[in-house]
Amino acid sequence: MKRKNKNKIISYSKARKQYLKRIKKDKILVLFWQIALFVLFLGIWQLLADNGVIDPFFFSSPSRIVSTIIDLANEGNLWIHIWTSLYETIIGFIIATLLGTIIAIILWWSEKIRRIMEPYLIVLNSLPKIALGPMIIFWVGSGTWATVVMCVLICIVITTISMLNAFISCDSDKILLMKSMHANKFQILFKLILPNSIPEFTSVLKINVGMSWVGTVMGEYLSSKAGLGYLINYGSQILKLDIVMASITLLCILAAVMYLLVSPLEKKYKR
Amino acid sequence: MKSFLEFKNVKYFYQTKENEIKALDDVSFSINEKEFTSIVGPSGCGKTTILSLIAGLLFASEGEIILNGKPITKNDGRIGYMFQRDHLFEWRTIWQNITIGLEIQKKDKDPEKLAFAEQLLKKYDLYNFKNKKPRQLSGGMRQRVALIRTLVLEPELLLLDEPFSALDFQTRLKVCDDVYDIIKSEQKTALLVTHDISEALSMSDKIIILTKRPATVKEVIKISFHGQTPLAKREDKEFGKYFEMIWRNLV
Numbered sequence: 183m184k185r186k187n188k189n190k191i192i193s194y195s196k197a198r199k200q201y202l203k204r205i206k207k208d209k210i211l212v213l214f215w216q217i218a219l220f221v222l223f224l225g226i227w228q229l230l231a232d233n234g235v236i237d238p239f240f241f242s243s244p245s246r247i248v249s250t251i252i253d254l255a256n257e258g259n260l261w262i263h264i265w266t267s268l269y270e271t272i273i274g275f276i277i278a279t280l281l282g283t284i285i286a287i288i289l290w291w292s293e294k295i296r297r298i299m300e301p302y303l304i305v306l307n308s309l310p311k312i313a314l315g316p317m318i319i320f321w322v323g324s325g326t327w328a329t330v331v332m333c334v335l336i337c338i339v340i341t342t343i344s345m346l347n348a349f350i351s352c353d354s355d356k357i358l359l360m361k362s363m364h365a366n367k368f369q370i371l372f373k374l375i376l377p378n379s380i381p382e383f384t385s386v387l388k389i390n391v392g393m394s395w396v397g398t399v400m401g402e403y404l405s406s407k408a409g410l411g412y413l414i415n416y417g418s419q420i421l422k423l424d425i426v427m428a429s430i431t432l433l434c435i436l437a438a439v440m441y442l443l444v445s446p447l448e449k450k451y452k453r
Numbered sequence: 454m455k456s457f458l459e460f461k462n463v464k465y466f467y468q469t470k471e472n473e474i475k476a477l478d479d480v481s482f483s484i485n486e487k488e489f490t491s492i493v494g495p496s497g498c499g500k501t502t503i504l505s506l507i508a509g510l511l512f513a514s515e516g517e518i519i520l521n522g523k524p525i526t527k528n529d530g531r532i533g534y535m536f537q538r539d540h541l542f543e544w545r546t547i548w549q550n551i552t553i554g555l556e557i558q559k560k561d562k563d564p565e566k567l568a569f570a571e572q573l574l575k576k577y578d579l580y581n582f583k584n585k586k587p588r589q590l591s592g593g594m595r596q597r598v599a600l601i602r603t604l605v606l607e608p609e610l611l612l613l614d615e616p617f618s619a620l621d622f623q624t625r626l627k628v629c630d631d632v633y634d635i636i637k638s639e640q641k642t643a644l645l646v647t648h649d650i651s652e653a654l655s656m657s658d659k660i661i662i663l664t665k666r667p668a669t670v671k672e673v674i675k676i677s678f679h680g681q682t683p684l685a686k687r688e689d690k691e692f693g694k695y696f697e698m699i700w701r702n703l704v
Contacts, residue, residue, distance in 0.1 A: 355538065358534065359534060360557070362533070363554040363558070364528065364557060364558055365557045369557050373542075373553065378542070380544070
């Protein structure tokens with residue numbers, strides 16, 4: 183009897199062990215392929231470029247990208263370009279997120295204003311913001327602020343629409359509950375609507391990381407004297423496509439880092 | 454006993470773009486203090502309209518509603534409202550949830566009120582969960598917290614809008630018992646709205662039966678059982694008779 187029991191425990195823990203092992207194996211497998219794909223991609227790219235199958239002048243190669251980045255860094259301008267793009271993006275990101283949320287609050291507050299503004303929001307949302315590019319330069323001049331404005335324009339409408347949707351989808355019984363406790367509209371906003379919308383807010387942040395980089399690169403294409411978008415433009419004009427590819431690589435890294443900084447927030451507040 | 458809540462010939466019309474809908478037609482009834490009353494009626498008959506009128510969130514088109522000698526003319530905080538779902542705020546702890554009403558009414562520094570809130574938590578076995586988040590509690594406990602949240606404000610009248618309908622049957626019987634127990638021991642006057650005849654029967658001293666829309670009062674039935682708790686009442690042999698009487702009035 184005793185023996186049987188013991189066997190039982192062992193066989194149970196075996197199943198458990200197998201289960202844990204399988205999960206771990208899956209995890210390692212996924213990670214392995216993620217890295218393998220990356221290495222394979224770079225390797226084949228390098229190989230094709232070295233053997234002249236693709237023309238490294240047009241397609242560049244991993245080694246050329248690395249040496250270009252090192253060259254640019256040694257020249258000392260690279261940091262200026264990275265810093266310029268980074269702060270334009272961050273300023274645009276913050277302004278767009280805050281302003282978009284504030285506008286959403288105003289639209290939530292007054293149903294009248296919401297109904298009046300609805301067609302304008304729809305048109306603004308579907309308008310390709312890049313079309314406003316030339317006008318922006320006339321309005322705020324070229325340079326950093328033109329880029330920031332472009333960045334804000336690209337992010338703000340989607341921020342407003344997403345946050346407004348989050349605000350008005352709040353359960354009407356919850357609002358009724360607040361009212362039955364004699365809450366005024368401010369209290370309903372600050373104690374219910376805003377904290378209730380934090381999960382949506384974190385996904386807006388995540389979307390805006392991507393969108394604000396689009397805005398910055400667009401803005402720098404239009405008119406700029408520094409920044410990674412400027413560098414891409416410059417590289418293509420002087421036909422140094424290595425510079426273009428190096429800038430794109432740096433953009434990838436920066437956007438990924440910013441995304442990684444924001445995404446834990448989303449996980450934390452996920453419902 | 455003097456009547457605590459009184460509906461005097463109340464009519465209510467809903468306005469929609471297409472037309473005017475008569476929801477309540479000449480509704481009159483009264484509720485005594487510390488009594489537990491239920492309103493039953495066919496679905497869509499305007500039960501929730503009645504609750505909104507009492508809470509001062511809607512206003513009667515005609516007639517008058519008097520609570521504790523004073524007519525209800527606005528949402529003046531004399532009412533506690535309990536909903537189908539507990540609507541606890543997930544980002545607040547249990548303690549922060551039950552004191553939200555005090556916070557709203559700027560009484561959250563009042564030591565007497567805070568002591569009362571704490572005492573309620575202790576009395577109903579939730580004190581150990583004070584600093585937990587709602588998602589860490591079972592459905593039944595959450596509904597108890599929701600009830601305490603309304604009791605903290607010491608409302609004159611408690612409105613219950615099908616407060617058990619979101620729970621599964623087992624939990625429902627248990628929570629029904631708990632809520633009944635709390636309301637009775639706090640000596641609250643309560644008005645329950647439900648479509649569940651057994652639930653109304655097991656909790657109420659009096660049942661008001663409404664007709665279908667436009668609603669009027671069809672019958673008022675006084676209930677008395679030997680049993681004390683809702684669960685015990687369900688086993689009373691009179692239960693079936695009452696059930697049939699109400700059911701016949703509904704169809």
